[in-house]
Amino acid sequence: MTLADTEKKIKSMEIRGAGRIARTAANALKEHSETIKSKDLKVFVEEMNAAAEILLKTRPTAVSLPNAINIVMKGVREAKTYEDAWHAVHESADKFVKESDLAVKKIAEIGAARIKDGDVVLTHCNSEAALACIIEAHRQGKKFEVFATEVRPRNQGHITIKTLSDAGIKTNFIVDSAARFFMKKVSLVIVGSDAVTVNGAVVNKIGTSQIALCAHESRTPFIVAAETYKFAPKTLTGELIEIEERDTSEVLDEKMAKELSNVNIRNPAFDFTPSDYVDLIITEKGAIPPEMAYVIIRDYLGWNIEDFDR
Ligand code: RUB
Structure with missing residues (x-):
């Protein structure tokens, strides 16, 4: 290529x-x-x-x-x-x-241990790391079911349910806005991450923070599967993670959008889940509380404040 x-x-x-x-x-x-x-x-x-x-x-x-x-x-x-x-x-x-x-x-092994018989696991978007935990638990013979969201506007949930179905895992497919409706049934949320900041906030697919909020409300554990290279060194300087805002045509048909002259369409692709709503981040180095993100960036990835031009 x-x-x-x-x-x-x-x-x-x-x-x-x-x-x-x-x-x-x-x-x-x-x-x-x-x-x-x-x-x-x-x-x-x-x-x-x-x-x-x-x-x-x-x-x-x-x-x-x-x-x-x-x-x-x-x-x-x-x-x-x-x-x-x-x-x-x-x-x-x-x-x-x-x-x-x-x-x-390695994340799959560590994450699978968090899933037990009878669990109802909810996942959002299509994360290789999160799905690896779910598939490994199933491979170990654990009996549980999954709720997978649709993931508007790009429907990554379709890839997730295909993977889960092919793996022989009983899966419920729901629209994103049904997450709170079903949260009472859910015993564990597992998602992936695009970035983890130095203060332990998790950046993942838009909608993740709403799911985290619902999980927090119903005291459902919320865990994140993220390799250490998802941790963001530049946040050591206080720099923020840029949230991608994608083309509006992903959200609304262009013809309809043109007719609605007073409507501004917004399409952020990711959001921030504060560390308060994250119970555990599963990395290949072990499961850590989000508060340890600084240690991963400094001691494992080897970044220091001196590495940045001022
Ligand atoms: C993908 C997404 C995934 C993370 C983690 O967003 O939000 O949850 O990237 O995935 P998009 P992985 O579809 O916009 O790229 O665990 O596979 O790295």
């Missing part, structure tokens, strides 16, 4: 979900390095930086994207020779993809 194809597929959401976006970007940088004809280090670094910039702009919210790009580009920017730079891209991209797959497997 060319860099332009990858850019298009991420922007159009043919490739979507924070983990997949990150792995695709790492692979895209590796593949792009093979198309660079020059063996001059400066030219190579410039062309790789340009590719990284293009990928960074594809979607603004999923922090896994800049984190993956930083991991792959670190060795390129530090290399003293063209050969070192070329090898750095290949090694770091392969390592990132491998570790990302392993992280999801």
Whole structure:
């Protein structure tokens, strides 16, 4: 796949979900390095930086994207020779993809342990990490059922119910606004994340925070499955996560929208769930309270305030 194809597929959401976006970007940088004809280090670094910039702009919210790009580009920017730079891209991209797959497997093991016989699990959107926990619990023979939301406007819930159904898991499909209606029946909410901030707030698909609020109201545990590369280093400086606002045509038919001259259509793709509504974040390093997000960013991802230009 060319860099332009990858850019298009991420922007159009043919490739979507924070983990997949990150792995695709790492692979895209590796593949792009093979198309660079020059063996001059400066030219190579410039062309790789340009590719990284293009990928960074594809979607603004999923922090896994800049984190993956930083991991792959670190060795390129530090290399003293063209050969070192070329090898750095290949090694770091392969390592990132491998570790990302392993992280999801580890999260699945830890998350599955939170699901017990008789549970009713609600999930929102289509998260590979959250679904991995549910599918692993089912593989272990636990008997439970799932509520999956529709996820307007892009209907990622359709992908979720197909995956759950194919896995043989009893699933109820509901519209997003029915989450509170059914929350009394739900014993556990599991969602994924596009970003976790230093204060433990979780950024995920629009509607997640409403579900968290309902779960809080009915004392239903709300857990988040998130690899450590979903944690956002730049929030150490107080910087906020940009919430992507997508095209209004996803929400309302363009013809109808044109007729409604007094109607302003809004389409934020993600929202923030404050740490108060999050019981646990399951990472590949273990299940942590959201208050430990700072520790993950500092001690595990290795970021300090000094790493940012002031
Ligand atoms: C996807 C979404 C997912 C997270 C986590 O949004 O909100 O819950 O990305 O997914 P979109 P994963 O469809 O707009 O990309 O666990 O697969 O990384």
